[in-house]
Amino acid sequence: MPGRKAKGAPWWQGRFRGYGYRMTVPREAIVGVLSETSKHLSAEDIFLEVHKVYPSIGLTTIYRTLELLVQMGLVFKFDFGDKRARYELAEGPKGKRHHHHLVCIGCDTVIDYTDFIDEEIELLGQTEKGLSKKFNFKITNHLIQFYGLCKRCQNKK
Amino acid sequence: MPGRKAKGAPWWQGRFRGYGYRMTVPREAIVGVLSETSKHLSAEDIFLEVHKVYPSIGLTTIYRTLELLVQMGLVFKFDFGDKRARYELAEGPKGKRHHHHLVCIGCDTVIDYTDFIDEEIELLGQTEKGLSKKFNFKITNHLIQFYGLCKRCQNKK
């Protein structure tokens, strides 16, 4: 759906304010970019995208903002094995579906999947509860990734 | 048990040969260090440890060997959020218990846990099978980590 830009009040502004952070043009632009894609963008990817509209915004700000966003829980930071960190919005306006990743160790392609998520959620819930109690550890997040070879890379060798 | 050093033929040598790699002193030393600990060592940790016995072995070799080991599936490489990569032997002589990690985002401490592993294994097995079929993706490994705050870090704030 193309015409998503013209919304009323961006849903994330309150979140910033709640944390005592100011709402600025760069921050708006960065969250904007993240909310418009389902890809796993690197800091530089985001920089380039933001740069198209606001050429004056620097890469440093991207990094600093992403750090904030991660800390606020608005964004997840991933490491898929290629050197750079990847970022993904934690929640969308419409509550984007929770998913995990399938990472190809041949070409670093990442596939999102939502299959078995319900079963996973249940097991994870159990596990989290158990671990929290046993280790007195307050779990706030989890990471599940599968590694292997995608179709193309299987055929290469 | 202290006296584990004097074993007959190191179990991993065959693996090296099988991949067409040579067995060398540095490689032996590095696997040796990894097999003597249950910690999550960084390349530098390993370097320092190896250095005590073989001061002539350089950090470069550590990196190069770790890459080989990871590629051979003998070692897992982890990213726990502090900048450096961490390495852990994938399998021990006695088939060390499969485990996952609980990572404290406050102090980067990592706790290994084996609770619920059986349930996880079962679910993961199912999931792997399903995903392999659906995406024609050959899964070779998986990663599960929980993030949160350890006891100490909960009390700090």
Added chain:
DNA sequence: ATATCTGCAAAGACTTTGCATGAGA
């Protein structure tokens, strides 16, 4: 008005690469 935020340039940290020497099979 003023505490934050930002951009630029420079620094930092981990990891990789080039090349000549040395060692395994």
Added chain:
DNA sequence: TCTCATGCAAAGTCTTTGCAGATAT
């Protein structure tokens, strides 16, 4: 012997930091 492996130093890459000027509230 003849590749493969290693060490050293230098280079690379992503990310962070310092600081003066700009901005949000």
